Amino acid sequence: MDVVSDAISAVRIGQPSSDRVRVGGRWCTRLAPYDGAGFHVVLEGSCWLLADGGSSVVLGPGDAVLLPHGTGHVIADGPSDAAAVERAVPLEALAGGTAARPPEDGSGAVEMLCGKYRLDRSRVHPLMAELPEVVHLPNRPGAHPELRAAIGLLGRELDGRRPGACIAVPSLLDLLLVYMVRSWMDEASTGAWPAVLGDPVAAAALRALHSDPAAAWTNERLAAEAGVSRPTLARRFTALVGRPPMAYLTWWRLNLAATLLRDTADPLSAVARRVGYGTPYALSHAFSREFGTTPGRYRARADRPTGVGVEPA
Structure with a gap:
């Protein structure tokens, strides 16, 4: 993707x-x-x-x-x-x-x-x-x-x-x-994201993260993927995207987990593996910190026939 x-x-x-x-x-x-x-x-x-x-x-x-x-x-x-x-x-x-x-x-x-x-x-x-x-x-x-x-x-x-x-x-x-x-x-x-995707360093890093969000990414590995030094990646990515590479990765993994909870019946262990968390507990802890609710409660609310998405509480 x-x-x-x-x-x-x-x-x-x-x-x-x-x-x-x-x-x-x-x-x-x-x-x-x-x-x-x-x-x-x-x-x-x-x-x-x-x-x-x-x-x-x-x-x-x-x-x-x-x-x-x-x-x-x-x-x-x-x-x-x-x-x-x-x-x-x-x-x-x-x-x-x-x-x-x-x-x-x-x-x-x-x-x-x-x-x-x-x-x-x-x-x-x-x-x-x-x-x-x-x-x-x-x-x-x-x-x-x-x-x-x-x-x-x-x-x-x-x-x-x-x-x-x-x-x-x-x-x-x-x-x-x-x-x-x-x-x-x-x-x-105008707009940040046309500039982000037009920047070769930020765009290369984002392509890598979105292509395989479950991979064991580090700043060093991502910088190598983008073909620049770690400080260069951190400076350009943060300036354009608004958050450091690993913070963006964490945010995206949790949003991807929310999408999987909404759209699939996969157990939490499978969702955790797909988004790069080693255990369901680790995902649940991070998910609750980000969205203020547990994955199970989020899924239950998303399953309600409201016709629109739900706002995590």
Whole structure:
């Protein structure tokens, strides 16, 4: 695994959902804040997005937008004032075709892919935490070809009930999330984690730790893996990541243990081995110190059908 894959896998739960929406004329829909992430892709036409407490973003054909923190927002045919927001209909009304149908000739039609990802926010990796409230990825010639390809494939799969669509659509939605995060990192002019993964020393160390978190890592071994001296590794890694290499490793091992407790039925001894702890007791002690609860209690709470992740107490 790599850092981006692990950061997404740690928070992603359940199946994503999506709708293909086609509207026209005067329309406005509001999406309430959501304990997950939302996205929209404009296939045809243009519209406006206004995030709660933020500025408007104009979306054109091929544009994608990710709301990684589940920010509430309005989407409309144009700039929206308070009166327009009051008239907003639920997205389900638009998706179901019961509101704002486009004219017969298709003029002024707007077609979008709209969806949500369920996320466990109890243990968010700092890479995901520093994503802005709205990630706007405009459609520019030659930019982000993988993202464009995923959008095209997803649009075709949602056209109808093609064989295998029940597997293809969720897989393409997961791929879309990866490509949107990757595209943001490619374009980000600020933010710690694009700089971290752009630094050859820090990136090499992180790749090693995430590839084999259970290994018997030491500062000396990790420095050799990164091809630098131990002081150089400690200085650059700590300055960029915000914590020393071994402290990051401990934090990541415990977060990985929490993910395994949430997503598998593996006994605690197996979880301990997979994350680099010699005994279940050693893992339980470290886990309780980090999360304020035992692994068993954490697993029991994670198994509750809440629909979202649990906050360790």
